[in-house]
Amino acid sequence: xxxxxxxxxxxxxxxxxxxxxxxxxxxxxxxxxxxxxxxxxxxxxxxxxxxxxxxxxxxxxxxxxxxxxxxxxxxxxxxxxxxxxxxxxxxxxxxxxxxxxxxxxxxxxxxxxxxxxxxxxxxxxxxxxxxxxxxxxxxxxxxxxxxxxxxxxxxxxxxxxxxxxxxxxxxxxxxxxxxxxxxxxxxxxxxxxxxxxxxxxxxxxxxxxxxxxxxxxxxxxxxx
Amino acid sequence: xxxxxxxxxxxxxxxxxxxxxxxxxxxxxxxxxxxxxxxxxxxxxxxxxxxxxxxxxxxxxxxxxxxxxxxxxxxxxxxxxxxxxxxxxxxxxxxxxxxxxxxxxxxxxxxxxxxxxxxxxxxxxxxxxxxxxxxxxxxxxxxxxxxxxxxxxxxxxxxxxxxxxxxxxxxxxxxxxxxxxxxxxxxxxxxxxxxxxxxxxxxxxxxxxxxxxxxxxxxx
Numbered sequence: 080x081x082x083x084x085x086x087x088x089x090x091x092x093x094x095x096x097x098x099x100x101x102x103x104x105x106x107x108x109x110x111x112x113x114x115x116x117x118x119x120x121x122x123x124x125x126x127x128x129x130x131x132x133x134x135x136x137x138x139x140x141x142x143x144x145x146x147x148x149x150x151x152x153x154x155x156x157x158x159x160x161x162x163x164x165x166x167x168x169x170x171x172x173x174x175x176x177x178x179x180x181x182x183x184x185x186x187x188x189x190x191x192x193x194x195x196x197x198x199x200x201x202x203x204x205x206x207x208x209x210x211x212x213x214x215x216x217x218x219x220x221x222x223x224x225x226x227x228x229x230x231x232x233x234x235x236x237x238x239x240x241x242x243x244x245x246x247x248x249x250x251x252x253x254x255x256x257x258x259x260x261x262x263x264x265x266x267x268x269x270x271x272x273x274x275x276x277x278x279x280x281x282x283x284x285x286x287x288x289x290x291x292x293x294x295x296x297x298x299x300x301x302x303x
Numbered sequence: 304x305x306x307x308x309x310x311x312x313x314x315x316x317x318x319x320x321x322x323x324x325x326x327x328x329x330x331x332x333x334x335x336x337x338x339x340x341x342x343x344x345x346x347x348x349x350x351x352x353x354x355x356x357x358x359x360x361x362x363x364x365x366x367x368x369x370x371x372x373x374x375x376x377x378x379x380x381x382x383x384x385x386x387x388x389x390x391x392x393x394x395x396x397x398x399x400x401x402x403x404x405x406x407x408x409x410x411x412x413x414x415x416x417x418x419x420x421x422x423x424x425x426x427x428x429x430x431x432x433x434x435x436x437x438x439x440x441x442x443x444x445x446x447x448x449x450x451x452x453x454x455x456x457x458x459x460x461x462x463x464x465x466x467x468x469x470x471x472x473x474x475x476x477x478x479x480x481x482x483x484x485x486x487x488x489x490x491x492x493x494x495x496x497x498x499x500x501x502x503x504x505x506x507x508x509x510x511x512x513x514x515x516x517x518x519x520x521x522x523x
Contacts, residue, residue: 096314100314100318103318103321103322107321132357133357133358133359134357135357147367147372148357148359149357149359149360149361149362149364149365150363151365151372151374151383152372152385165374165383165385165395166365167376167382171376171382171400173374173397173398175385175395175397188395188406188408188418189406190397190398190399194399194401194403194405194423195405196397196405196406196420196429197406197420198406198418198420198431211418211429213422213429216422216423217422217423217428217446218428219428219444220429221441221443221454234441234452234464235443235452236443236445236451236452240469241451242443242451242452242466243466244452244464244466257464257475257477257486259467259468259474259475259488260468260474261469261470261474261491262490262491263488263489263490263496264474264475264489265488266475266486266499279486279488279497279499280488280496280497281490281496287488287490287496287497287512287519288497288511288519288520289497289520302511302519302520303511303519303520
Protein backbone atom coordinates (compact mmCIF):
# COMPACT_ATOMS: atom_id res chain seq x y z
CA UNK A 80 0.00 0.00 0.00
CA UNK A 81 1.29 3.46 -1.00
CA UNK A 82 1.59 6.33 1.48
CA UNK A 83 -1.12 9.06 1.14
CA UNK A 84 1.33 11.82 0.45
CA UNK A 85 2.84 9.78 -2.32
CA UNK A 86 -0.66 9.80 -4.08
CA UNK A 87 -1.13 13.54 -3.56
CA UNK A 88 2.11 14.26 -5.20
CA UNK A 89 1.39 11.95 -8.11
CA UNK A 90 1.08 14.09 -11.31
CA UNK A 91 -0.65 11.22 -13.13
CA UNK A 92 -3.37 11.14 -10.51
CA UNK A 93 -3.78 14.89 -10.69
CA UNK A 94 -4.17 14.70 -14.45
CA UNK A 95 -6.83 12.03 -14.06
CA UNK A 96 -8.77 14.15 -11.59
CA UNK A 97 -8.63 17.14 -13.91
CA UNK A 98 -9.94 15.01 -16.77
CA UNK A 99 -12.75 13.78 -14.53
CA UNK A 100 -13.68 17.37 -13.66
CA UNK A 101 -13.75 18.40 -17.32
CA UNK A 102 -15.84 15.36 -18.22
CA UNK A 103 -18.25 16.06 -15.35
CA UNK A 104 -18.78 19.65 -16.56
CA UNK A 105 -19.36 18.47 -20.11
CA UNK A 106 -21.76 15.72 -19.01
CA UNK A 107 -23.69 18.22 -16.89
CA UNK A 108 -24.17 20.47 -19.89
CA UNK A 109 -25.32 17.49 -21.97
CA UNK A 110 -27.73 16.30 -19.25
CA UNK A 111 -29.25 19.75 -18.85
CA UNK A 112 -29.61 20.02 -22.63
CA UNK A 113 -31.38 16.67 -22.79
CA UNK A 114 -33.68 17.76 -19.98
CA UNK A 115 -34.56 20.96 -21.84
CA UNK A 116 -35.24 18.99 -25.05
CA UNK A 117 -37.39 16.42 -23.21
CA UNK A 118 -39.43 19.13 -21.50
CA UNK A 119 -39.89 21.04 -24.72
CA UNK A 120 -41.06 18.03 -26.72
CA UNK A 121 -42.97 16.08 -24.11
CA UNK A 122 -46.65 15.24 -24.68
CA UNK A 123 -49.14 14.25 -22.06
CA UNK A 124 -49.52 10.52 -21.56
CA UNK A 125 -52.72 9.05 -23.06
CA UNK A 126 -55.69 9.13 -20.72
CA UNK A 127 -56.89 5.82 -19.28
CA UNK A 128 -59.75 4.07 -21.10
CA UNK A 129 -62.31 5.35 -18.62
CA UNK A 130 -61.44 8.87 -19.71
CA UNK A 131 -61.70 8.25 -23.49
CA UNK A 132 -62.25 11.45 -25.50
CA UNK A 133 -65.80 12.49 -26.30
CA UNK A 134 -64.83 13.57 -29.80
CA UNK A 135 -61.96 13.43 -32.21
CA UNK A 136 -61.49 15.84 -35.10
CA UNK A 137 -59.28 15.97 -38.14
CA UNK A 138 -58.92 19.01 -40.38
CA UNK A 139 -57.46 18.85 -43.88
CA UNK A 140 -55.21 21.42 -45.45
CA UNK A 141 -58.09 22.39 -47.78
CA UNK A 142 -60.41 23.15 -44.88
CA UNK A 143 -62.45 19.96 -44.98
CA UNK A 144 -62.91 18.32 -41.63
CA UNK A 145 -64.13 15.13 -40.03
CA UNK A 146 -65.45 14.79 -36.52
CA UNK A 147 -65.82 11.47 -34.76
CA UNK A 148 -68.06 11.54 -31.72
CA UNK A 149 -69.94 8.95 -29.74
CA UNK A 150 -72.90 8.93 -32.15
CA UNK A 151 -70.93 8.70 -35.38
CA UNK A 152 -68.90 10.50 -37.98
CA UNK A 153 -69.60 13.91 -39.53
CA UNK A 154 -67.66 15.20 -42.52
CA UNK A 155 -67.80 18.87 -43.44
CA UNK A 156 -66.78 20.65 -46.61
CA UNK A 157 -64.19 23.40 -46.67
CA UNK A 158 -67.11 25.83 -46.31
CA UNK A 159 -68.08 24.14 -43.07
CA UNK A 160 -71.21 22.49 -44.48
CA UNK A 161 -71.99 19.07 -43.04
CA UNK A 162 -72.21 16.86 -46.13
CA UNK A 163 -71.86 13.36 -44.76
CA UNK A 164 -73.06 11.80 -41.55
CA UNK A 165 -72.83 8.15 -40.59
CA UNK A 166 -73.98 7.22 -37.14
CA UNK A 167 -77.03 7.04 -34.91
CA UNK A 168 -79.96 9.43 -35.28
CA UNK A 169 -81.79 11.14 -32.45
CA UNK A 170 -83.84 7.99 -31.81
CA UNK A 171 -80.73 5.82 -31.71
CA UNK A 172 -81.29 4.15 -35.09
CA UNK A 173 -78.44 3.83 -37.57
CA UNK A 174 -78.48 6.51 -40.21
CA UNK A 175 -76.33 7.62 -43.14
CA UNK A 176 -77.05 10.99 -44.71
CA UNK A 177 -75.53 12.79 -47.67
CA UNK A 178 -76.11 16.49 -48.29
CA UNK A 179 -75.27 18.77 -51.21
CA UNK A 180 -72.87 21.69 -51.01
CA UNK A 181 -75.68 23.84 -49.60
CA UNK A 182 -76.30 21.44 -46.78
CA UNK A 183 -79.58 20.14 -48.22
CA UNK A 184 -80.05 16.47 -47.55
CA UNK A 185 -80.21 14.53 -50.83
CA UNK A 186 -79.89 10.90 -49.81
CA UNK A 187 -80.28 8.83 -46.70
CA UNK A 188 -79.85 5.19 -45.78
CA UNK A 189 -81.42 4.29 -42.48
CA UNK A 190 -83.48 1.99 -40.30
CA UNK A 191 -86.94 2.95 -39.06
CA UNK A 192 -87.68 2.70 -35.36
CA UNK A 193 -89.12 -0.79 -35.93
CA UNK A 194 -85.88 -1.85 -37.58
CA UNK A 195 -87.21 -1.78 -41.15
CA UNK A 196 -84.57 -0.64 -43.65
CA UNK A 197 -85.02 2.39 -45.90
CA UNK A 198 -83.29 4.37 -48.62
CA UNK A 199 -84.50 7.80 -49.67
CA UNK A 200 -83.42 10.24 -52.33
CA UNK A 201 -84.48 13.87 -52.08
CA UNK A 202 -84.69 16.69 -54.60
CA UNK A 203 -83.25 20.12 -53.89
CA UNK A 204 -86.52 21.11 -52.17
CA UNK A 205 -86.08 18.15 -49.82
CA UNK A 206 -89.05 16.26 -51.27
CA UNK A 207 -88.67 12.49 -51.24
CA UNK A 208 -88.52 11.43 -54.89
CA UNK A 209 -87.30 7.86 -54.51
CA UNK A 210 -88.30 5.73 -51.56
CA UNK A 211 -87.03 2.17 -51.18
CA UNK A 212 -88.06 0.32 -48.03
CA UNK A 213 -89.64 -2.72 -46.46
CA UNK A 214 -93.24 -1.83 -45.64
CA UNK A 215 -94.47 -3.15 -42.29
CA UNK A 216 -90.92 -4.21 -41.73
CA UNK A 217 -91.03 -6.89 -44.42
CA UNK A 218 -92.74 -6.11 -47.74
CA UNK A 219 -90.33 -4.71 -50.34
CA UNK A 220 -91.56 -1.41 -51.77
CA UNK A 221 -90.28 1.17 -54.22
CA UNK A 222 -92.05 4.47 -54.81
CA UNK A 223 -91.13 7.08 -57.39
CA UNK A 224 -92.72 10.41 -56.50
CA UNK A 225 -93.37 13.74 -58.17
CA UNK A 226 -92.18 17.14 -56.99
CA UNK A 227 -95.11 17.30 -54.58
CA UNK A 228 -94.03 14.07 -52.97
CA UNK A 229 -96.96 12.06 -54.39
CA UNK A 230 -96.02 8.53 -55.37
CA UNK A 231 -96.69 8.10 -59.09
CA UNK A 232 -95.13 4.74 -59.81
CA UNK A 233 -94.72 1.88 -57.38
CA UNK A 234 -93.35 -1.62 -57.45
CA UNK A 235 -94.02 -3.66 -54.36
CA UNK A 236 -95.21 -6.86 -52.74
CA UNK A 237 -98.56 -6.01 -51.18
CA UNK A 238 -100.25 -7.17 -48.03
CA UNK A 239 -101.62 -10.21 -49.90
CA UNK A 240 -98.10 -11.28 -50.75
CA UNK A 241 -98.54 -10.59 -54.46
CA UNK A 242 -96.13 -8.64 -56.62
CA UNK A 243 -97.71 -5.46 -57.94
CA UNK A 244 -96.76 -2.59 -60.20
CA UNK A 245 -98.85 0.51 -60.52
CA UNK A 246 -98.82 3.94 -62.04
CA UNK A 247 -100.75 6.67 -60.26
CA UNK A 248 -102.33 10.03 -60.98
CA UNK A 249 -101.20 13.19 -59.23
CA UNK A 250 -103.59 12.40 -56.38
CA UNK A 251 -101.74 9.18 -55.74
CA UNK A 252 -104.56 6.92 -57.01
CA UNK A 253 -103.45 3.78 -58.81
CA UNK A 254 -104.97 4.06 -62.29
CA UNK A 255 -102.80 1.51 -64.07
CA UNK A 256 -102.23 -1.72 -62.19
CA UNK A 257 -100.41 -4.91 -63.11
CA UNK A 258 -100.30 -7.80 -60.69
CA UNK A 259 -99.78 -11.55 -60.61
CA UNK A 260 -100.56 -14.51 -58.40
CA UNK A 261 -99.58 -18.16 -58.74
CA UNK A 262 -102.32 -18.81 -61.35
CA UNK A 263 -101.77 -15.90 -63.68
CA UNK A 264 -101.72 -12.15 -64.05
CA UNK A 265 -103.97 -9.23 -64.81
CA UNK A 266 -103.84 -5.59 -65.83
CA UNK A 267 -106.49 -2.99 -65.22
CA UNK A 268 -106.79 0.66 -66.10
CA UNK A 269 -109.09 3.05 -64.32
CA UNK A 270 -110.69 6.42 -65.07
CA UNK A 271 -110.39 9.46 -62.76
CA UNK A 272 -113.29 8.10 -60.71
CA UNK A 273 -111.28 4.90 -60.34
CA UNK A 274 -113.76 2.77 -62.31
CA UNK A 275 -112.08 -0.06 -64.19
CA UNK A 276 -112.35 0.76 -67.87
CA UNK A 277 -109.94 -1.72 -69.40
CA UNK A 278 -109.06 -5.16 -68.15
CA UNK A 279 -106.75 -7.84 -69.52
CA UNK A 280 -105.54 -11.14 -68.17
CA UNK A 281 -107.05 -13.72 -65.90
CA UNK A 282 -110.47 -13.14 -64.33
CA UNK A 283 -111.47 -14.26 -60.90
CA UNK A 284 -113.39 -17.21 -62.46
CA UNK A 285 -110.13 -18.50 -63.95
CA UNK A 286 -110.83 -17.54 -67.58
CA UNK A 287 -108.58 -15.30 -69.64
CA UNK A 288 -109.54 -12.39 -71.84
CA UNK A 289 -109.72 -8.67 -72.36
CA UNK A 290 -112.56 -6.18 -72.00
CA UNK A 291 -113.42 -2.50 -72.17
CA UNK A 292 -116.09 -1.07 -69.87
CA UNK A 293 -118.02 2.18 -69.47
CA UNK A 294 -118.03 4.30 -66.36
CA UNK A 295 -120.83 2.19 -64.85
CA UNK A 296 -118.83 -1.03 -65.28
CA UNK A 297 -120.85 -2.31 -68.27
CA UNK A 298 -118.83 -4.17 -70.85
CA UNK A 299 -118.58 -2.30 -74.13
CA UNK A 300 -116.28 -4.92 -75.54
CA UNK A 301 -115.14 -8.29 -74.35
CA UNK A 302 -113.10 -11.06 -75.91
CA UNK A 303 -113.15 -13.93 -76.35
CA UNK B 304 -3.49 28.88 -0.41
CA UNK B 305 -5.01 25.69 0.97
CA UNK B 306 -2.79 22.76 1.55
CA UNK B 307 -2.53 20.59 -1.52
CA UNK B 308 -4.16 17.60 0.22
CA UNK B 309 -7.11 19.72 1.32
CA UNK B 310 -7.67 21.12 -2.20
CA UNK B 311 -7.57 17.67 -3.69
CA UNK B 312 -10.07 16.38 -1.12
CA UNK B 313 -12.49 19.19 -1.94
CA UNK B 314 -12.17 18.59 -5.65
CA UNK B 315 -12.84 14.86 -5.28
CA UNK B 316 -15.82 15.57 -3.03
CA UNK B 317 -17.26 17.98 -5.62
CA UNK B 318 -16.73 15.41 -8.33
CA UNK B 319 -18.57 12.74 -6.36
CA UNK B 320 -21.44 15.09 -5.54
CA UNK B 321 -21.69 16.32 -9.10
CA UNK B 322 -21.62 12.80 -10.42
CA UNK B 323 -24.52 11.77 -8.18
CA UNK B 324 -26.54 14.82 -9.19
CA UNK B 325 -25.87 14.34 -12.88
CA UNK B 326 -26.82 10.68 -12.63
CA UNK B 327 -30.12 11.68 -11.04
CA UNK B 328 -30.75 14.26 -13.78
CA UNK B 329 -29.97 11.77 -16.52
CA UNK B 330 -32.26 9.15 -14.97
CA UNK B 331 -35.00 11.75 -14.65
CA UNK B 332 -34.63 12.70 -18.30
CA UNK B 333 -34.78 9.05 -19.35
CA UNK B 334 -37.94 8.47 -17.32
CA UNK B 335 -39.54 11.63 -18.70
CA UNK B 336 -38.64 10.67 -22.25
CA UNK B 337 -40.10 7.18 -21.83
CA UNK B 338 -43.34 8.49 -20.37
CA UNK B 339 -43.85 11.17 -22.95
CA UNK B 340 -42.17 9.78 -26.03
CA UNK B 341 -43.91 10.30 -29.37
CA UNK B 342 -43.06 9.03 -32.80
CA UNK B 343 -40.93 11.38 -34.82
CA UNK B 344 -43.09 13.66 -36.92
CA UNK B 345 -43.34 13.04 -40.62
CA UNK B 346 -45.02 14.72 -43.57
CA UNK B 347 -47.81 12.06 -43.55
CA UNK B 348 -50.89 11.86 -41.30
CA UNK B 349 -50.56 10.90 -37.71
CA UNK B 350 -51.21 7.18 -37.44
CA UNK B 351 -52.44 5.17 -34.51
CA UNK B 352 -51.86 1.44 -34.45
CA UNK B 353 -54.79 0.81 -32.15
CA UNK B 354 -58.52 1.57 -32.61
CA UNK B 355 -59.74 4.85 -31.16
CA UNK B 356 -63.10 4.90 -29.39
CA UNK B 357 -65.07 8.02 -28.55
CA UNK B 358 -68.06 7.87 -26.25
CA UNK B 359 -70.79 10.40 -25.54
CA UNK B 360 -72.66 11.06 -22.34
CA UNK B 361 -75.53 8.82 -23.46
CA UNK B 362 -73.27 5.80 -23.72
CA UNK B 363 -73.20 5.64 -27.52
CA UNK B 364 -69.76 5.03 -28.91
CA UNK B 365 -67.94 5.21 -32.20
CA UNK B 366 -64.74 3.35 -32.88
CA UNK B 367 -62.30 4.22 -35.62
CA UNK B 368 -60.15 1.29 -36.67
CA UNK B 369 -57.96 0.48 -39.62
CA UNK B 370 -60.96 -0.89 -41.55
CA UNK B 371 -63.44 1.93 -40.88
CA UNK B 372 -65.84 2.98 -38.17
CA UNK B 373 -68.30 1.06 -36.05
CA UNK B 374 -71.09 2.66 -34.04
CA UNK B 375 -72.70 1.08 -31.00
CA UNK B 376 -75.82 2.19 -29.19
CA UNK B 377 -76.16 3.01 -25.51
CA UNK B 378 -76.73 -0.68 -24.78
CA UNK B 379 -73.35 -1.43 -26.43
CA UNK B 380 -75.01 -3.21 -29.37
CA UNK B 381 -73.29 -2.86 -32.69
CA UNK B 382 -75.62 -0.87 -34.97
CA UNK B 383 -73.49 0.34 -37.85
CA UNK B 384 -70.34 -0.58 -39.70
CA UNK B 385 -68.85 1.69 -42.35
CA UNK B 386 -65.65 0.49 -43.92
CA UNK B 387 -64.22 -2.70 -45.34
CA UNK B 388 -66.04 -5.90 -44.46
CA UNK B 389 -64.43 -9.23 -43.56
CA UNK B 390 -63.92 -9.91 -47.27
CA UNK B 391 -62.31 -6.56 -47.89
CA UNK B 392 -65.33 -5.04 -49.66
CA UNK B 393 -66.33 -1.44 -49.00
CA UNK B 394 -69.57 -1.74 -47.12
CA UNK B 395 -72.19 0.05 -45.04
CA UNK B 396 -74.13 -2.26 -42.72
CA UNK B 397 -77.08 -1.20 -40.54
CA UNK B 398 -78.32 -3.44 -37.74
CA UNK B 399 -81.56 -3.21 -35.78
CA UNK B 400 -81.83 -3.04 -32.00
CA UNK B 401 -81.75 -6.83 -31.86
CA UNK B 402 -78.44 -6.93 -33.70
CA UNK B 403 -79.92 -8.32 -36.94
CA UNK B 404 -78.48 -7.02 -40.18
CA UNK B 405 -81.31 -5.16 -41.95
CA UNK B 406 -79.61 -3.13 -44.63
CA UNK B 407 -76.31 -3.44 -46.43
CA UNK B 408 -74.79 -1.39 -49.20
CA UNK B 409 -71.56 -2.79 -50.57
CA UNK B 410 -69.60 -3.77 -53.63
CA UNK B 411 -70.46 -7.36 -54.49
CA UNK B 412 -67.57 -9.41 -55.89
CA UNK B 413 -65.40 -6.40 -55.30
CA UNK B 414 -66.96 -4.18 -57.91
CA UNK B 415 -70.73 -4.51 -58.44
CA UNK B 416 -72.64 -1.96 -56.34
CA UNK B 417 -75.40 -3.61 -54.34
CA UNK B 418 -78.02 -2.51 -51.85
CA UNK B 419 -79.82 -5.20 -49.86
CA UNK B 420 -82.67 -4.91 -47.40
CA UNK B 421 -83.49 -7.77 -45.03
CA UNK B 422 -86.55 -8.54 -42.93
CA UNK B 423 -86.33 -9.30 -39.22
CA UNK B 424 -85.81 -13.00 -40.07
CA UNK B 425 -82.64 -12.09 -41.99
CA UNK B 426 -84.34 -12.91 -45.29
CA UNK B 427 -83.24 -10.84 -48.27
CA UNK B 428 -86.37 -8.98 -49.43
CA UNK B 429 -85.18 -6.22 -51.70
CA UNK B 430 -82.07 -5.81 -53.77
CA UNK B 431 -80.88 -2.99 -56.01
CA UNK B 432 -77.71 -3.70 -57.91
CA UNK B 433 -75.70 -3.64 -61.07
CA UNK B 434 -75.28 -7.13 -62.52
CA UNK B 435 -71.96 -8.55 -63.62
CA UNK B 436 -72.78 -7.13 -67.06
CA UNK B 437 -73.32 -3.76 -65.33
CA UNK B 438 -77.05 -3.75 -66.06
CA UNK B 439 -79.25 -2.17 -63.37
CA UNK B 440 -81.62 -4.51 -61.60
CA UNK B 441 -84.17 -4.26 -58.81
CA UNK B 442 -85.44 -7.47 -57.21
CA UNK B 443 -88.34 -7.93 -54.80
CA UNK B 444 -88.40 -11.19 -52.87
CA UNK B 445 -90.99 -12.85 -50.66
CA UNK B 446 -90.46 -14.13 -47.09
CA UNK B 447 -88.95 -17.34 -48.56
CA UNK B 448 -86.46 -15.28 -50.60
CA UNK B 449 -88.28 -16.24 -53.81
CA UNK B 450 -88.13 -13.68 -56.60
CA UNK B 451 -91.57 -12.08 -57.06
CA UNK B 452 -90.86 -8.81 -58.84
CA UNK B 453 -88.04 -7.47 -60.95
CA UNK B 454 -87.36 -4.25 -62.76
CA UNK B 455 -84.24 -4.32 -64.85
CA UNK B 456 -82.36 -3.94 -68.09
CA UNK B 457 -81.74 -7.44 -69.35
CA UNK B 458 -78.87 -9.00 -71.22
CA UNK B 459 -80.61 -8.07 -74.48
CA UNK B 460 -80.54 -4.42 -73.45
CA UNK B 461 -84.33 -4.22 -73.07
CA UNK B 462 -85.92 -2.52 -70.09
CA UNK B 463 -88.24 -5.01 -68.46
CA UNK B 464 -90.70 -5.37 -65.65
CA UNK B 465 -91.44 -8.90 -64.47
CA UNK B 466 -93.88 -10.29 -61.90
CA UNK B 467 -93.40 -13.85 -60.68
CA UNK B 468 -95.34 -16.50 -58.79
CA UNK B 469 -94.21 -18.10 -55.56
CA UNK B 470 -92.47 -20.68 -57.77
CA UNK B 471 -90.34 -17.83 -59.22
CA UNK B 472 -91.83 -18.47 -62.67
CA UNK B 473 -92.78 -15.46 -64.74
CA UNK B 474 -96.47 -14.49 -64.75
CA UNK B 475 -96.44 -11.02 -66.25
CA UNK B 476 -93.86 -9.32 -68.36
CA UNK B 477 -93.79 -5.75 -69.70
CA UNK B 478 -90.89 -4.76 -71.91
CA UNK B 479 -89.96 -2.87 -75.02
CA UNK B 480 -87.49 -2.93 -77.84
CA UNK B 481 -86.87 -0.19 -80.38
CA UNK B 482 -90.01 -1.17 -82.33
CA UNK B 483 -92.88 -1.71 -79.88
CA UNK B 484 -93.55 -2.34 -76.23
CA UNK B 485 -95.31 -5.57 -75.32
CA UNK B 486 -97.08 -7.12 -72.38
CA UNK B 487 -97.26 -10.88 -71.88
CA UNK B 488 -99.28 -12.67 -69.21
CA UNK B 489 -98.61 -16.33 -68.48
CA UNK B 490 -100.51 -19.05 -66.65
CA UNK B 491 -99.08 -21.29 -63.95
CA UNK B 492 -97.52 -23.54 -66.60
CA UNK B 493 -95.67 -20.70 -68.25
CA UNK B 494 -98.00 -20.60 -71.28
CA UNK B 495 -98.70 -17.08 -72.51
CA UNK B 496 -102.47 -16.48 -72.35
CA UNK B 497 -102.69 -12.78 -73.15
CA UNK B 498 -100.35 -10.80 -75.39
CA UNK B 499 -100.69 -7.08 -76.02
CA UNK B 500 -98.44 -4.84 -78.09
CA UNK B 501 -95.81 -5.65 -80.64
CA UNK B 502 -95.53 -9.21 -81.91
CA UNK B 503 -92.38 -10.89 -83.11
CA UNK B 504 -93.56 -10.62 -86.75
CA UNK B 505 -93.62 -6.84 -86.52
CA UNK B 506 -97.39 -6.46 -86.24
CA UNK B 507 -99.09 -4.82 -83.29
CA UNK B 508 -102.28 -5.97 -81.64
CA UNK B 509 -103.50 -8.30 -78.95
CA UNK B 510 -104.60 -11.90 -78.53
CA UNK B 511 -105.95 -14.36 -76.00
CA UNK B 512 -104.82 -17.99 -76.09
CA UNK B 513 -105.75 -21.33 -74.58
CA UNK B 514 -103.57 -23.36 -72.26
CA UNK B 515 -102.36 -25.22 -75.36
CA UNK B 516 -101.34 -21.98 -77.12
CA UNK B 517 -104.33 -21.92 -79.49
CA UNK B 518 -105.44 -18.38 -80.29
CA UNK B 519 -108.98 -17.91 -79.01
CA UNK B 520 -109.25 -14.32 -80.12
CA UNK B 521 -107.03 -11.86 -81.88
CA UNK B 522 -107.35 -8.25 -83.00
CA UNK B 523 -106.97 -6.76 -85.41
